[in-house]
Amino acid sequence: MEIVGYDNKDKFTHHLKEATLTCSIEELKEVSAFINEIIKEQENNQTGACRHFRDYKKDWDNKCSDLIVLLV
DSSP states (O other): OOEEEEOTTSOEEEEESOOOOOOOHHHHHHHHHHHHHHHHHHTTOOSOEEEEHHHHOTTOOTTSOOOEEEEO
């Protein structure tokens, strides 16, 4: 697993040693559901995937961070 970052202008910044997710329990449940949906979609698929939390969460806006899952 590799964690990378982007600044608020979508410019790649660097590889991160650690990342902190600061959220409520409800937000954590949403992130968990997002990841579980990706797992279900990809269990029998060996082609990889790239999914954005912003596309999953209907009320997401650009003031929020996006979580990108890239399966390789």
